[in-house]
Amino acid sequence: MEDSKVPTIDPDFEPQSRPRSCTWPLPRPDISAVKPEGADGPESAAGTPPADEDKHEQQQIALEPEKVVVSEGGVVAGVGGATPRKGSSRRNAWGNQSYADLISQAIENSPEKRLTLAQIYDWMVKTVPYFKDKGDSNSSAGWKNSIRHNLSLHNKFLRVHNESTGKSSWWMLNPEGGKTGKAPRRRAASMDNSSKLLKSRMRAKQTKKAAAGLGSAAGGDADGGADSPNSSQQFSKWGVNSSSPSSRGSLDDPDMWTSFRPRTSSNASTLSGRLSPIAPGQEDEDDLPEEGLLGYPTGNLPPTLTETLMEELDLIDGLTLMTSHQGGASPSPAPPAPPTPLPSASTLLPRGSGFASFRQLQPPGLPQPPPSQSGGQPSGTQCGGNNNKPSNYGNSLFNPLPGPGSQGGPTQYAAHVPSSLEALLTSDSPPPSDVMMTQVDPLMPSPGGAGVMGMGVAMAGGRPKPNQLLMGKGLESHALAPLGMQSQHLHHHLPHSQLTLGMILSGMPQDSPQLSALKSQHTQLPGVGPHHGGCLSANTGGGLPGLGQFGAPSCFLPNQDRLPTDLDIDMFTENLDCDVEYIINSELMDGEGIDFDFDPIMQSGQSYSGPSSTQSSAHNWVPS
């Protein structure tokens, strides 16, 4: 990592002397006055540095042509475009670049395209003259805080859980999401008005956590919503590991949240879950009519829900975008690899903005950072991710479904799965094991909570192709298959459906009345309750053969199949179907058998080695 690349920053700028902690800006003396003139003088800023910087950025950016551009925002990668700085004096002590830009560069320059916080610091110190001095402990305070702040704040940065020992998370650039400048609307950084609500929400949760930790409403939803909140939670969990299955906990898993969720889309995960069909074309902007898309009646939703939806929407947007991209754009992206394309990196890639949430997954395998896990795929391969970067991600997922199409509409739905997949992919799994997302979810806590969702996918060693990747190449048939089958047949067999649905539902938007109904039933289902538990365990426990993606593994698998039902599920079903199909297809495509092990994280612990059987259990999923 050493700075292989050039710092884009200007070398010119020297470290200005500043008060220790102050990073750059002087305490208060006028910044402007000081800065500009700084030793460097405007010139430097204007002249050199900028130029260089731009180049770099651009180059990088170039890598991802479409993507970047694509984003609606326009701002291109945050970097290049972002730095609008005109040319005159530098804005900051170190130059015109913003922290976000610097961070982006740092990440881009890294071989893997991901860095830990500490590495970012290092990069700064090494690369940016201004920070050279400060690298050390003392001085570092302020600017490091700012770095962290920026990482957390911007959508453009994705945090990927780093399995290596104690290391901190990897930070990557969000291919699509990035654009800081103007992100679509996300509340990312600034929160202003609208965001207030969200915040409120957030806070509420937090507060709760803090306070009691009750899960009660978890989402705050409690309120009326019946379920609204759940969804989000679910995913969150899945993201990482397992989290507690326990019912109450649904909310609780703060960890999960943190981990996987991209700041912006807090709930995004939810989307993925259900994501429905977003029509490819559609992207609404901010507000999508979800209803239309999903088909759910939004109207019913309480305000809270609404918000949730919004968030979800955001995610969706992301998805949508991705999808679009696929379609349209990115044929094949970049062929070559990026400068330092590490395979793994790509693997890791976070995916689209929306997916950010997923990204967390993390690969089990990565030992350390730069890993070159590569193993398998050529750069290109990864690329799927790589190359395209973002787009691909999406693509892979989405496109794929070639034939199967069984149902017409699936495509759209595809999104669902994909998301999951992505997540998986993202994680980049390492070799042997596979990643998976398991989600367990507590959904429905109170009730009987039966709903659980777990998605697990296992990636076989390397993923062959991007597309496959998505699926994780080796999805387990077990899980998937069953599901898939079911799903496909759902119509026919609704039975499981319910469960399935439940599970899914959890991911899905809950509010629809229909859902409610389902839930109800689902709740009632005898089996369910237990299952739920069981399932969870399973998931977490790992190993289970059964569990599959949806967490419901065993449960539904074999058993029940009969439920009468005429639930309204159809609607859902469709969605489900899609997903399932998707999955199935994918699986099928992949063909591989597999076991899944889930473990999202297994890591060191037990090996995931072969047997899913035990191994998983080893984990402790259940935290508590």
Add this chain to the structure above:
DNA sequence: TCCCGTAAACAGG
């Protein structure tokens, strides 16, 4: 207003 940088409170590890 929006974006950015900075400080800081907090929560987990």
Add this chain to the structure above:
DNA sequence: CCTGTTTACGGGA
């Protein structure tokens, strides 16, 4: 103590 997240504030454009 480090990492992350989130608020809040102030300044510049």
